[in-house]
Amino acid sequence: MPIERLGSGGPWEEIVGYSRVVRAGPFLLVAGTTAMTADGAVQGGASPYDQARYALEGVAHALSRMGATVDDVVRTRIYMTDADHWEEVARAHREALGDVRPAVTMVEVTRLLDPRLLVEIEATAYQESGG
Numbered sequence: 816m817p818i819e820r821l822g823s824g825g826p827w828e829e830i831v832g833y834s835r836v837v838r839a840g841p842f843l844l845v846a847g848t849t850a851m852t853a854d855g856a857v858q859g860g861a862s863p864y865d866q867a868r869y870a871l872e873g874v875a876h877a878l879s880r881m882g883a884t885v886d887d888v889v890r891t892r893i894y895m896t897d898a899d900h901w902e903e904v905a906r907a908h909r910e911a912l913g914d915v916r917p918a919v920t921m922v923e924v925t926r927l928l929d930p931r932l933l934v935e936i937e938a939t940a941y942q943e944s945g946g
Contacts (some may be wrong), residue, residue: 816840821880823873824853827928835879843881843940847894849875849932857931863900867893867907870936879942882942885911887940890918894935898923904934 820834828835837844850858852864859865859887875885891912895904908919917938927935 819881821877823877825851831922836881838881841942841944843878843883843887843942845874845877845938845940846878847892847935847937849927849929849935851929851932857929862903863895863897863933864903864907866932867904867934867936869909870934871907871911874936874938878938883940883942885913885940886915887910887942888915888917888938889941890939891920892902892937893919893921894924894927896924896926896933900933908936 819838822828822835823835833846835846848870852858858869863910874940878884878887891908893904893908
């Protein structure tokens with residue numbers, strides 16, 4: 816089965832050389848997604864909750880472009896610049912993924928690529944049919 820790659824037009828995709836979402840067999844891998852828009856604005860301001868919501872919407876959109884939904888998510892990784900805000904970020908995650916309950920990792924990092932960014936989320940989804 817060929818590997819399929821899709822970009823989103825985000826500002827760093829061409830610079831770094833990555834795809835927003837990759838399908839490799841039954842797995843869909845969504846790159847780290849933040850609250851940054853294609854034009855460089857940051858949605859959600861200084862709210863970790865709002866930034867996480869926006870990032871998760873980006874994850875859902877990337878999955879939908881491959882014919883998947885958040886119901887197919889089996890793993891998320893959440894990077895945040897201040898672990899004291901984990902409960903706000905966790906609330907956004909729970910609201911977006913409902914009863915899906917993927918394996919999740921939450922870690923604090925020193926910073927993300929843009930100092931306005933507080934949260935970055937990546938996801939792995941699985942579709943037995945391979946799409």
